Amino acid sequence: MELLVSLVTIINAGANALGSFFLSPIALLPGWISINIISAVLGVLLLLIFKYTSNQKTISRIRDDIKANMLAIKLFKGSISVAFKSQRKIFFASFKLLFHSIVPMLVMILPVSFILSQMGMWYQARPVQLNDDPIIVKMKLNDGLEVWPEVTLQTGQAIQNIIGPVRVLSKKEIYWKIKPIQNGYNSLIFKVGTESIKKQLATGDGFMRLSNKRPGQNIADIFLYPLEKPIPRDSIVHSIIIDYPSRDSRMYGTNWWLIYFFIASMMFALIFKPFLKVRI
Amino acid sequence: MIMKKINRREFIKKSIITATTVVTGMSTGFSCTKKKKLPGAKGKRVIVIGFDGMDPGLCENLMAEGRLPNLMKLRKQGGYRILGTSNPPQSPVAWANFINGAGPGSHGIFDFIHRDPERQVAPFFAAAETVAGQGYLEFGDHKIQLDFWPFNHKPSKTILKRQGVPFWDYLDQAGIESTFYNLPSNYPPSPSKYGNHQCLAGMGTPDLLGTYGTFQHFAENGPMKTKSTGGGMESRIIFNEDTSEPLMLEGPNNTLLNEPKPTLIEFLVHRDKKAQAAVIEIENQTLVLKKGGWSKWVNLDYTLSAPAVMPDKQIKGTCRFYLQEVSPNFRLYVTPINTNPRDPAIQLTEPPEFSKKMSEKLGLFYTTGFQEDHKALSKEVFTEDEYIEQADYVLLERVNLLNYALENYDDGLLFFYFSSTDLQAHMLWWDSEAEHPTRSRTEAKKYFSHLKKIYSHMDKIVGDLLKSHGENSHIIVMSDHGFSNFKRQFNLNSWLRDNGYIGPSDTTSILSDADWTATRAYGLGMNGLYLNLRKRERYGIVDPGQEREKLLEELTAKLEAVRDIDGREVIRKVHRADKIYSGQALQYAPDLIVGYSRDFRASWETCLGGITDKVIYDNNSAWSADHCMDASEVPGVLFSNRPLAEPDPSLEDLAPSILKEFGLKIPATMTGKNIFNEDHS
Numbered sequence: 001m002e003l004l005v006s007l008v009t010i011i012n013a014g015a016n017a018l019g020s021f022f023l024s025p026i027a028l029l030p031g032w033i034s035i036n037i038i039s040a041v042l043g044v045l046l047l048l049i050f051k052y053t054s055n056q057k058t059i060s061r062i063r064d065d066i067k068a069n070m071l072a073i074k075l076f077k078g079s080i081s082v083a084f085k086s087q088r089k090i091f092f093a094s095f096k097l098l099f100h101s102i103v104p105m106l107v108m109i110l111p112v113s114f115i116l117s118q119m120g121m122w123y124q125a126r127p128v129q130l131n132d133d134p135i136i137v138k139m140k141l142n143d144g145l146e147v148w149p150e151v152t153l154q155t156g157q158a159i160q161n162i163i164g165p166v167r168v169l170s171k172k173e174i175y176w177k178i179k180p181i182q183n184g185y186n187s188l189i190f191k192v193g194t195e196s197i198k199k200q201l202a203t204g205d206g207f208m209r210l211s212n213k214r215p216g217q218n219i220a221d222i223f224l225y226p227l228e229k230p231i232p233r234d235s236i237v238h239s240i241i242i243d244y245p246s247r248d249s250r251m252y253g254t255n256w257w258l259i260y261f262f263i264a265s266m267m268f269a270l271i272f273k274p275f276l277k278v279r280i
Numbered sequence: 281m282i283m284k285k286i287n288r289r290e291f292i293k294k295s296i297i298t299a300t301t302v303v304t305g306m307s308t309g310f311s312c313t314k315k316k317k318l319p320g321a322k323g324k325r326v327i328v329i330g331f332d333g334m335d336p337g338l339c340e341n342l343m344a345e346g347r348l349p350n351l352m353k354l355r356k357q358g359g360y361r362i363l364g365t366s367n368p369p370q371s372p373v374a375w376a377n378f379i380n381g382a383g384p385g386s387h388g389i390f391d392f393i394h395r396d397p398e399r400q401v402a403p404f405f406a407a408a409e410t411v412a413g414q415g416y417l418e419f420g421d422h423k424i425q426l427d428f429w430p431f432n433h434k435p436s437k438t439i440l441k442r443q444g445v446p447f448w449d450y451l452d453q454a455g456i457e458s459t460f461y462n463l464p465s466n467y468p469p470s471p472s473k474y475g476n477h478q479c480l481a482g483m484g485t486p487d488l489l490g491t492y493g494t495f496q497h498f499a500e501n502g503p504m505k506t507k508s509t510g511g512g513m514e515s516r517i518i519f520n521e522d523t524s525e526p527l528m529l530e531g532p533n534n535t536l537l538n539e540p541k542p543t544l545i546e547f548l549v550h551r552d553k554k555a556q557a558a559v560i561e562i563e564n565q566t567l568v569l570k571k572g573g574w575s576k577w578v579n580l581d582y583t584l585s586a587p588a589v590m591p592d593k594q595i596k597g598t599c600r601f602y603l604q605e606v607s608p609n610f611r612l613y614v615t616p617i618n619t620n621p622r623d624p625a626i627q628l629t630e631p632p633e634f635s636k637k638m639s640e641k642l643g644l645f646y647t648t649g650f651q652e653d654h655k656a657l658s659k660e661v662f663t664e665d666e667y668i669e670q671a672d673y674v675l676l677e678r679v680n681l682l683n684y685a686l687e688n689y690d691d692g693l694l695f696f697y698f699s700s701t702d703l704q705a706h707m708l709w710w711d712s713e714a715e716h717p718t719r720s721r722t723e724a725k726k727y728f729s730h731l732k733k734i735y736s737h738m739d740k741i742v743g744d745l746l747k748s749h750g751e752n753s754h755i756i757v758m759s760d761h762g763f764s765n766f767k768r769q770f771n772l773n774s775w776l777r778d779n780g781y782i783g784p785s786d787t788t789s790i791l792s793d794a795d796w797t798a799t800r801a802y803g804l805g806m807n808g809l810y811l812n813l814r815k816r817e818r819y820g821i822v823d824p825g826q827e828r829e830k831l832l833e834e835l836t837a838k839l840e841a842v843r844d845i846d847g848r849e850v851i852r853k854v855h856r857a858d859k860i861y862s863g864q865a866l867q868y869a870p871d872l873i874v875g876y877s878r879d880f881r882a883s884w885e886t887c888l889g890g891i892t893d894k895v896i897y898d899n900n901s902a903w904s905a906d907h908c909m910d911a912s913e914v915p916g917v918l919f920s921n922r923p924l925a926e927p928d929p930s931l932e933d934l935a936p937s938i939l940k941e942f943g944l945k946i947p948a949t950m951t952g953k954n955i956f957n958e959d960h961s
Contacts, residue, residue, distance in 0.1 A: 133576050136566060136568050138566070162570075163555075163557055163568050163569070163570045163573070164555065164557070164568070165552075165555065166552045166555045166557040166558070166559055166568055166570075167552045167554075167555070168522075168523070168550040168552070168559050169521060169522055169523075169550075170521060170522070170523045170550065171550070173559075175559050175566070175568045176568070177568045243566070
């Protein structure tokens with residue numbers, strides 16, 4: 001597990017570097033433009049990957065078979081046996097198509113997941129704005145904890161600590177309510193016993209790359225929240241979560257962006273399919 | 281049919297156009313086109329600010345002290361008058377007078393509470409009535425209503441009881457836009473026939489429990505079993521270490537059950553005594569509050585379980601939490617569960633989507649009619665300072681809403697209502713050296729001075745309005761009535777019993793043990809006195825002819841002669857309804873309207889027919905000021921930035937005057953007159 005954590009952390013570092021370069025225009029563009037551009041580019045890119053990782057000849061043949069059988073159904077409307085036979089062939093051909101999609105899917109699944117993690121950092125939540133209500137920060141401590149540590153939050157000049165630390169002993173959680181007073185990326189520095197742990201806070205209007213969570217050693221969390229390094233294994237802190245506000249849009253807002261991205265990238269792929277001569 | 285072939289280029293072109301249309305449509309939120317404005321509305325702007333209960337006496341004093349510079353400016357610029365209020369001077373009556381441009385005989389609202397004479401004194405709310413649904417099918421524990429053929433079940437609905445034609449209907453018909461924010465006596469919001477009228481309902485709008493506002497309170501010293509205390513519910517919170525046992529936030533009744541039960545939302549509280557703060561977990565939302573802190577509005581999703589074959593019904597509410605104390609006695613207040621304006625379960629606005637539009641811009645806000653939680657103060661759940669804090673938040677929301685209203689106002693009529701001058705006055709007004717019912721003299725002065733600050737705040741609002749719209753708009757500032765101390769209460773029914781009008785002599789309530797064969801008159805509501813009239817009341821005994829006449833004269837003379845122990849006049853004037861009311865909506869009118877002198881009001885018990893041993897006694901409630909006196913004792917105010925022609929205007933005059941401002945004729949149903957100089961524009 002430790003090896004896997006290290007591996008994903010290294011990949012995250014690379015993905016972050018690439019993401020910060022390629023996705024940086026998101027900060028400058030209106031959300032509806034950036035999500036459509038990304039959907040178009042990725043739709044075409046994934047289409048090309050599909051083209052070169054799949055057996056286009058076989059897929060082409062299966063597609064032709066399907067067409068032929070559909071034509072047979074149309075021509076021999078009166079013959080139940082032909083109709084059933086053709087339908088059976090179409091059914092099996094569809095399975096074959098699915099089978100031939102496995103290799104490209106396997107090739108694409110990891111890069112696409114990393115891309116989605118990178119996109120999530122822009123669209124899943126919006127940064128805190130100076131006129132927002134104070135937001136909640138939650139620190140989760142590890143289960144093995146026996147003695148409750150002394151915990152303080154150093155906010156610096158850019159952030160105001162409104163409430164906290166508020167300890168929930170039964171859940172091993174500590175809460176703060178904070179309010180940023182300066183735009184930009186600022187650090188929350190937590191002193192937990194002898195440890196010092198940082199969490200980035202993004203404040204500003206528009207789009208900023210941010211992470212709701214600084215993960216611990218949970219592999220799924222590390223994969224989903226790649227922006228900040230996971231909290232070391234020997235720490236008493238499990239994770240730190242900032243309750244960023246949701247982004248309100250059905251195209252590029254919280255949770256909606258993912259649905260829109262899938263639909264839009266498929267649409268763009270379908271539009272460009274004839275030009276790129278891809279059979280899917 | 282011939283299918284037209286399209287080539288690839290054409291297909292791509294069309295796809296791009298379609299995609300662009302979709303994208304543009306989505307990014308603009310599928311914004312609807314505005315209705316075409318009709319010629320009558322062009323350019324004319326009238327803005328009416330309604331300060332409920334703004335008192336002329338206090339206004340004049342503060343103007344003299346220079347603390348209301350903007351109202352003073354308005355007075356100099358156009359005019360200021362004492363505005364005659366309704367008889368009786370109760371908010372639902374007064375605002376209905378304003379709405380119809382005529383007296384109670386036109387709209388049929390004579391008091392907060394009416395009675396059904398056919399069911400002998402059965403009381404009901406005067407302004408709105410909820411009519412039970414008809415027909416349903418039973419599915420085990422549930423019942424369902426199907427409103428289509430062949431079932432044609434009728435769901436329950438709330439009906440606005442105000443009769444007559446509201447003056448905005450004439451504007452609506454003439455194509456002049458009007459928008460009303462929180463106008464009382466207009467729930468459910470009256471519909472707009474031509475689409476030129478929109479409004480947000482005000483006083484009378486219930487919370488999700490169907491009441492005028494029921495707070496919920498959780499305390500370590502609260503009752504073991506949840507107790508309803510008239511306006512609130514109090515429960516005990518029990519902590520295991522520092523986490524509470526599950527608590528229940530009560531919501532609307534599940535009317536899908538054969539025997540409706542309240543829906544509940546479970547929540548947990550974790551407290552940190554050291555930090556004097558608490559964490560509240562409710563419906564996947566986490567709130568962190570320190571002692572004395574308010575939460576933002578919290579979304580609540582109440583589930584009304586339906587029969588297994590049907591999906592459950594969701595009702596969306598919203599509330600705020602207030603952490604009063606962490607230790608030693610943990611106390612947590614929860615506001616009444618307001619209807620969520622984003623997805624309202626009841627109609628809050630006309631058109632219905634208006635509330636969603638407001639909420640998109642403003643977020644969540646109070647939607648109940650009574651927003652300042654005076655009941656929490658009366659029940660001693662709030663201290664005065666806590667009440668002020670809550671009421672000031674209401675005012676802050678109101679100001680935000682006013683800014684929204686002005687941003688979205690082009691022309692036509694804009695009406696905006698403020699409740700702070702009324703509900704804060706009920707609890708904080710005390711302009712006397714006499715003992716306050718619940719406070720020391722120093723405290724009474726302190727809180728009255730807060731009310732004066734509220735007046736100054738209102739003045740500032742008027743000042744901002746004059747700056748932004750004073751040049752191009754006719755601005756009217758008005759109130760529906762004024763205010764007076766409420767030091768002594770008069771139990772009308774006790775007086776009637778002691779004087780032999782209610783029998784038997786040991787009656788304790790006209791609703792429970794009155795002998796109608798021995799009762800000739802009774803009181804109900806704040807100012808109403810009814811005769812037990814034969815052929816009108818179910819068990820009536822007073823003949824409608826001479827006996828009635830004699831009884832009315834006798835009661836009037838005796839009541840006007842009532843004196844308090846110190847010799848003060850208790851009742852300023854008793855009015856005969858048949859002399860002061862006219863119109864088509866007189867069905868529920870009382871026979872006499874008892875107009876109390878300043879300092880006096882009907883006792884709390886009188887309103888619902890209760891009878892006490894004493895007739896006149898001290899008011900011992902934090903609700904220490906009122907306006908349900910005689911109309912002459914508590915008039916309102918009128919300011920205008922255009923000259924006022926009428927020396928003694930009254931509430932009924934405003935609607936016809938506004939119609940005149942827009943060049944419309946005054947309808948024959950209105951008894952009011954135009955109070956502005958005709959040639960000012």
